[in-house]
Amino acid sequence: MAEFLSLHDAVARYVEDGATVAMEGFTHLIPFAAGHEVIRQRKRDLTLIRMTPDLVYDQLIGAGCVKKLIFSWGGNPGVGSLHRLRDAVEKGWPHKIEIHEHSHAAMACAFEAGAAGLPLAVLRGYVGSELPNVNDQIKFIECPFTGERLAAVPSVRPDVSIVHAQKADRKGNVLVEGIIGVQKEAVLAAKYSIVTVEEIVDDLMTLPDYHPNACVIPGWAISAIAVAEKGSYPSYAHGYYPRDNRFYKEWDTIARDREVFTQWLEENVYNAGGQS
Amino acid sequence: MAEFLSLHDAVARYVEDGATVAMEGFTHLIPFAAGHEVIRQRKRDLTLIRMTPDLVYDQLIGAGCVKKLIFSWGGNPGVGSLHRLRDAVEKGWPHKIEIHEHSHAAMACAFEAGAAGLPLAVLRGYVGSELPNVNDQIKFIECPFTGERLAAVPSVRPDVSIVHAQKADRKGNVLVEGIIGVQKEAVLAAKYSIVTVEEIVDDLMTLPDYHPNACVIPGWAISAIAVAEKGSYPSYAHGYYPRDNRFYKEWDTIARDREVFTQWLEENVYNAGGQS
Amino acid sequence: MSLEYTSAEMMTVTAARALENGMTCFVGIGLPSEAANLARLTHAPEVVLIYESGTLQTKPDVLPLSIGDGELCESALTTVSVPEMFRYWLQGGHISVGFLGTAQIDRYCNLNTTLIGDYHDPKVRLPGGGGAPEIATNAHEVFITLKHSKRTFVKDVDFITTLGFGRDGKGRDGVPNIGKGPTRAITDLCVMKPDPETKELVVVSLHPGVSREDVYDATGWEIRFAEQLESTPEPNAHELEVLRELKERTARKHTGEV
């Protein structure tokens, strides 16, 4: 049953050094507040999973929290590179990181399989791609009915998943709306889960626009809920605030330079308090 | 792109003798009107797929339309047996039918895999069950990552799927609400699809309670749409009319006796007109 | 104070008491559904009821006739697709207890809902497996409830639709990622649990007024009794009142009187 904790306490309790952590949200609802809390608590040796590392993992990598990255598209969407990710991969700053690289389809299927309690995902994928040459986590199986060769990847089963959502109610049930990405899958695939939310409402089911097939994660499938207003900024929360595309562009300048980045991190993360 | 047809014309065009047909709707939104149209048009040698054959397939079987049945639970929910199904299996009336029997989990996964364009579904299933002894469509594979033994079944890929839904708009986009079952999967897995609807509205997106994550099947993924008011009666349509549980109970008496059934069929299907 | 109650009521109340607040219960239609809803309306208001139609955390006011009555969806926290229900919620490991009925059960708790006789020439064709085969292996544990008779309690089921502990009691041994299986069977006569070693069903508790002979005569094999044989606690007035009201509301609804 979901426990209501401060973001500080939720991260302190569930994110251990060396853990495998998935912070999800496909462009939308990226859990930036939680990512910053992980940086502030100086977690180390994390294996991070995320389809699109985005700025949040660029920051975690630059801050030295990351040992390994499992991902499928590591750019700054519409802008260019993730310079902290590149610096770690190309030059080993602040230290070398290991990467396991997939396609989106494979990662999406791997999250789905993780939520479905399966050890593997099967897909029509990777045909002719050289990714299987450099990622030993991509194998091929034969369909026992048709003989067709199909790709297989291990399912995603993180120690902890962290997602951001619009609303939780007092029983811990969480509503996700808009671009829902792989958030439900991330939560269900993980051993523990932290959901940060924009706000707590009394009861989701009495909301005026509640929908019988809404994307809702019940409280009993979540470990901890923490309120984090604007918790996905500079990403966005459908119905709350828009994506700050300008900041995404500015990030290119900030992240390009180690010192500018370090200073940004100091001012905007380490010394930005957080909640306790 | 979905074409708006009468139910008569949709069935005449897409349901051929000998075809593999899935009529879905999990208890809710069962396409009875379409099933009756198939009976009226005296289609023969159909391979019918449905998780819960329910009354609609009991009627099709009794009417002699069916050669083979692929299913996972063949009862009258909460009432007892499907007597026409039993009579065909036990006594070969009106003729013997072949059955391929699965569990719900396997069928649900097989529909999902069909929609996903895969030849097989993989699940943690059938452990210790004797169903694999009597259904050669159930096999086992080994996970290449963990060595775990997993069940595999062929995906469902019908020639035609028929489902009922609440609304279509003028572009053929279909809204399904409430218990959505495997309806979207059935439509997407099939070569052709017929969707019967309670009503046509101008534009789904301008409905006052439209939801960004509503279960909507776009018109370009559907072959034909036919209006069939109360098209799922005695099953129900969330927001339109309730399930006639009394009729489900009465069906036990009607279906128990070949003559009573035949007469019911005559009065309520063959001579009930249909639309043209 | 002695209350009047039927053996069917005794069965339902006992089955209901097996559920605890906060459990997530995958509910079979019929007796399991009656017991699960009684639990929710009495001692376990926070028990989470899940039906295979996709209705998550539902709180029906009347008992559904089918597994997918409108009532289930209308009172649910949310309703997901049937593939999601079986993949994410059941197979994903989120169900603490699967609550099942059956047509036949044997001494190793295997369930038969497929047929009586030979598969290829059945005497009686039953509805089939439905959700049960995977509920029984993917839920953390399984409760079973059915009426006790020689016809239902047989030494060996004609067909194992759904695994209890296999033909030899060892059907779950060494299988990875499998639930504990049946942990109790509740009938109108008694409560049984599998022997921790052999997995054979053993009577652990007799309902008030039921003798060992009654159970023995209604069971198709030489059933054993626990050394510490208990007496099942009687239903209390509140449970009976809530159950009777629930059944009355249900009957009115399903005959179309409401």
Next chain:
Amino acid sequence: MSLEYTSAEMMTVTAARALENGMTCFVGIGLPSEAANLARLTHAPEVVLIYESGTLQTKPDVLPLSIGDGELCESALTTVSVPEMFRYWLQGGHISVGFLGTAQIDRYCNLNTTLIGDYHDPKVRLPGGGGAPEIATNAHEVFITLKHSKRTFVKDVDFITTLGFGRDGKGRDGVPNIGKGPTRAITDLCVMKPDPETKELVVVSLHPGVSREDVYDATGWEIRFAEQLESTPEPNAHELEVLRELKERTARKHTGEV
């Protein structure tokens, strides 16, 4: 009447014209998205645009910066989960054309968005595959659009992230359930199509004012020209107006001026 336009505009308009009304297009971000939306706003109002963020049949008023901008969801028919997008809609065979950009392309239309140099010691680490590897094989066909230069058009890509026709042009031969692959590549200089036999890219149309030499000098191999070399039709005034307005609206939005 002669219109003023840039080579970038020529590229976008030509790419847009490749899309037909009613096609379902899986849209990559950047140039493909610009072209696809121009098509929708001009000759192909019923082209169905699908972005991998789960937004089905979306009609954004401004170009999204990211693949998951709010605009995409707000103007979509519906938004599905990302696993559903890749499983049901792409892999399920419902996409007529995948519209892709790339960092590197070679003579057999293979795409590299992974890295320059050696995988284990990259000179430049690029963003990676994203949706492209499966878009390229599961969509019925693929259009590619990118700027023409010796840096982008190389004889052999450093890494095949996404299959065109493989290292030898035979990468799709005998593979079941695979799309036709790239059927055209549109740049700021010309339009290319794979040779029906060898699958090597051949210039089929030169944009106005572009010479064979221009293309030759901007291509990292000895590119061939079709016998019937055509001249790409110029953009018309309406296309240019709609494109410029779209880009202006987009710029205003993404700099936060709106």
